[in-house]
Amino acid sequence: MSFETVFGNIISILSLIVTVSIIILSVKKLTEKKNKVLSVFFTFAMVSYFMSEVYYFAYNFLIPDTRMPFAANEIAEASMILLLCAVLETTLGKERKIKIGALIFSIVFIGINIALWIMWADEWVKNILFGLPYIYFLYLLIKGVFKTKAVKNTEIIIAAVLSTVILVGEAVAITLNDTVRPIVEISCYPVMYILWIFILVKVIKSLRKEDAAQGEAIYLSFTLHIWTMLLMFMSGDIFYNIANIMYIAVLPLMYLAFKKELSKDDIR
Numbered sequence: 001m002s003f004e005t006v007f008g009n010i011i012s013i014l015s016l017i018v019t020v021s022i023i024i025l026s027v028k029k030l031t032e033k034k035n036k037v038l039s040v041f042f043t044f045a046m047v048s049y050f051m052s053e054v055y056y057f058a059y060n061f062l063i064p065d066t067r068m069p070f071a072a073n074e075i076a077e078a079s080m081i082l083l084l085c086a087v088l089e090t091t092l093g094k095e096r097k098i099k100i101g102a103l104i105f106s107i108v109f110i111g112i113n114i115a116l117w118i119m120w121a122d123e124w125v126k127n128i129l130f131g132l133p134y135i136y137f138l139y140l141l142i143k144g145v146f147k148t149k150a151v152k153n154t155e156i157i158i159a160a161v162l163s164t165v166i167l168v169g170e171a172v173a174i175t176l177n178d179t180v181r182p183i184v185e186i187s188c189y190p191v192m193y194i195l196w197i198f199i200l201v202k203v204i205k206s207l208r209k210e211d212a213a214q215g216e217a218i219y220l221s222f223t224l225h226i227w228t229m230l231l232m233f234m235s236g237d238i239f240y241n242i243a244n245i246m247y248i249a250v251l252p253l254m255y256l257a258f259k260k261e262l263s264k265d266d267i268r
Helices: 003-029 036-062 072-092 101-120 124-147 151-177 181-208 217-235 238-262
Strands: none
Touching: 003 036, 003 238, 036 072, 036 151, 036 238, 072 124, 072 217, 101 124, 101 217, 124 151, 124 217, 151 181, 181 217, 181 238, 217 238
16 A cells, blocks of 8 residues: 555545534534525535445555546545535525526636646546536636625636646647656646635635625635636546645535524524
8 A cells, every 4th residue: 555545535534524523513503493405415515425435445545556446436426516506506495586697607717627627638428428517616706705705706708818828738748758857847836726725715714704795705715615626637546645734724614604694684
């Protein structure tokens, strides 16, 4: 068993501990009268992620240093994303108007990611099937961020441009030889982390803001969540483990945002 696998297992154990703690706290929230629907969706989303991590840890422990095939953890991850979409739908309330611009960007952005996943792993059905929920997830997030005005329009445009630049860089890197590819990939990481820090700061400010708009903290923390997941998917070797640790740090922020939402009035 390689050092990277051992380190990955340690991270998985830490992730399981954090996730179980969040699940316990979320279950306690189910006893409260406010926003029971929101509590159910969020709790089961965390349970789905927990099951994903259990499978991932068991596989790496029993069959280390091998690529995981089409697996149960991907089904659990897709379930988590769909349940988080349900949280966003519940938070949005009666807001059902389709935002064409947000929908087009979500389709194109996640579509490019799916294409990159296919180019990297050469697995068409799996990547398309499990990539589709991310389109709806991103669409709801953009819709919610615009609704609450949690981020300025200029900041959204800059973030969208930088994200596109990263995708282009990753796409170019795949076509290059083994000598040049790492240089191009590493050059993308600073931009990835800058965007992550930018969203993190927005999340923290929203959590501390007493007069934050309804759902603002949830939209921002979930945006940080999807960006961290994409960062993990676009990272390799030690950078993947770094992104994995960052993902663990995001989970408590999502819970705090969920808790903040519960402190407000019932969903419209």
